[in-house]
Amino acid sequence: MLQTILAQAQSAAPQQVPGGGIGSFFVPLIFIFIIMYFVMIRPQKKRQQQQQQLIASLKTGDRVVTNGGIHGLISNVKENTVLVKVADNVKIEMDKSAITNVLKES
Numbered sequence: 001m002l003q004t005i006l007a008q009a010q011s012a013a014p015q016q017v018p019g020g021g022i023g024s025f026f027v028p029l030i031f032i033f034i035i036m037y038f039v040m041i042r043p044q045k046k047r048q049q050q051q052q053q054l055i056a057s058l059k060t061g062d063r064v065v066t067n068g069g070i071h072g073l074i075s076n077v078k079e080n081t082v083l084v085k086v087a088d089n090v091k092i093e094m095d096k097s098a099i100t101n102v103l104k105e106s
Contacts, residue, residue, distance in 0.1 A: 054099065054102060064099050064103065067098050067100045082096055
């Protein structure tokens with residue numbers, strides 16, 4: 001019985017598929033990475049640049065919305081933080097990165 005199994009294993013030599021070179025494996029993989037770049041990586045970098053520009057342009061008197069949903073008015077801008085006035089005599093000091101949106105004055 002062992003001899004028949006060995007005989008079958010030796011006779012079943014791997015067959016080469018025509019046109020199945022190394023390029024046929026890497027070409028679809030390269031296309032997948034290109035698609036991932038344009039669908040995921042590039043838009044994320046664009047949003048990150050817009051957020052950095054928003055943070056750099058913060059100034060006293062801007063109406064802002066934080067990532068926690070707090071609406072307020074910037075009363076002081078420091079190097080890494082901002083002081084946001086949310087009500088009369090209520091001010092919150094928070095990190096600049098917590099600001100997600102600057103509201104337009106109407």
